[in-house]
Amino acid sequence: AQTVTQSQPEMSVQEAETVTLSCTYDTSENNYYLFWYKQPPSRQMILVIRQEAYKQQNATENRFSVNFQKAAKSFSLKISDSQLGDTAMYFCAFMKGGGSNYKLTFGKGTLLTVNP
Amino acid sequence: NAGVTQTPKFQVLKTGQSMTLQCAQDMNHEYMSWYRQDPGMGLRLIHYSVGAGITDQGEVPNGYNVSRSTTEDFPLRLLSAAPSQTSVYFCASRLREGTEAFFGQGTRLTVV
Numbered sequence: 001a002q003t004v005t006q007s008q009p010e011m012s013v014q015e016a017e018t019v020t021l022s023c024t025y026d027t028s029e030n031n032y033y034l035f036w037y038k039q040p041p042s043r044q045m046i047l048v049i050r051q052e053a054y055k056q057q058n059a060t061e062n063r064f065s066v067n068f069q070k071a072a073k074s075f076s077l078k079i080s081d082s083q084l085g086d087t088a089m090y091f092c093a094f095m096k097g098g099g100s101n102y103k104l105t106f107g108k109g110t111l112l113t114v115n116p
Numbered sequence: 117n118a119g120v121t122q123t124p125k126f127q128v129l130k131t132g133q134s135m136t137l138q139c140a141q142d143m144n145h146e147y148m149s150w151y152r153q154d155p156g157m158g159l160r161l162i163h164y165s166v167g168a169g170i171t172d173q174g175e176v177p178n179g180y181n182v183s184r185s186t187t188e189d190f191p192l193r194l195l196s197a198a199p200s201q202t203s204v205y206f207c208a209s210r211l212r213e214g215t216e217a218f219f220g221q222g223t224r225l226t227v228v
Contacts, residue, residue, distance in 0.1 A: 004158075033214040045206065045219035052214065091158060097214055103149075103174065104208075104217060106158035 002027045002094050006107035013082045014115050020067075021077045021110045023092030031097035034068070034075045035104070040088040048090070051075065053097070082114045118142050122207050122220030129197040129227045137192040137223050139207030145218075147210045148190040152176065152203040153222075159206065165190055197227045 003026045013019040025034070036048040051059045051068050058066050063080045079086055092107040123138045141148065149164035161174030165184040179201060181193040190209075194201060207220040 009156075035216075043204065043222045043224075045208075045222075047216045050214075050216065095214060103161050103164065104151075104159070106151075106160075108156055108158045 002029070002032075002096065002105045004092050004094050004105050004107040006090075006092055006110050008110045009108070010111045010113070012113040012115055013079075015082055015084060017082055018078065018080045019082055019112065021079075021090055021092075021112065023075045023077070023107060025073050025075065025092075025094050025105075027073070027094065027096070029096050029098075033095040033097060034066075035093040035095070036064070036066070036075075036077045037091045037093060037106075038086075038088045039091065039109075040085075045091075049077065079112075084114050084116060086112060087114045088112060120207055120209055120218050120220040122205075122223055124223060125221060127223060127225050129194070129225065131197060131199060131227060133197050135194050135197065137194075137205055137207075137225075139190045139192065139220060140188050141190075141207075141209040141218070142188065143209065143211070143218065144187060145209035145211050146187070147212070147217075148184065149174070149208050149217075150180070150182065150190070150192045151206045151208065153206060154203050162192065162205075194225075199227045201225065202227045 005024045032053045034051045038046045067076045089109045094105045120141045146167045150162040151159040153159045163182040165171045205223045208217040210217045
């Protein structure tokens with residue numbers, strides 16, 4: 001079974017600074033997908049970024065980028081130029097590829113607070 | 117385009133009562149699933165469906181039933197509510213392998 005570990009239950013950062021959220025996972029699969037989801041106080045789950053394991057290039061979406069280290073099974077999220085609206089719970093998630101990939105396995109989350 | 121719609125947003129039940137959480141999507145997605153979110157636990161899969169007429173259990177299925185009679189709808193039934201089922205419930209859908217899962221806005225359920 002796959003497991004996802006987010007070792008930082010809470011983090012804080014000053015507005016306009018950069019912060020990195022950690023995520024490690026354990027799997028024996030070679031084909032899989034990794035995701036970061038954001039959950040603001042509204043409770044809505046919003047996709048931040050997605051990475052396909054067979055792609056070596058790290059995914060980026062505007063101020064959000066990942067450092068994907070497949071051998072180390074690490075998938076950290078970097079947020080540049082942090083904004084107050086980035087305050088949210090962030091979840092790292094794993095999805096197996098190749099067939100019955102019904103399941104997203106989530107980490108326990110990191111609560112990020114951006115301070116003015 | 118409504119996406120994934122969950123109702124109700126909030127619900128209080130007494131122990132032993134039953135209820136159905138509704139989930140509907142208008143994106144013609146084959147994959148649908150139900151998760152529960154508890155503090156410090158992340159989201160855990162309850163049940164899932166890979167198409168109309170096909171459902172299966174996830175990590176924490178006990179006390180819940182599902183059915184999928186149409187592509188659009190995937191209701192979650194609580195058979196006899198227990199305080200341990202107090203949680204926030206999310207319905208999600210996605211198109212195919214590896215694609216983004218779209219989530220409903222969640223249902224906060226309290227069982228007293």
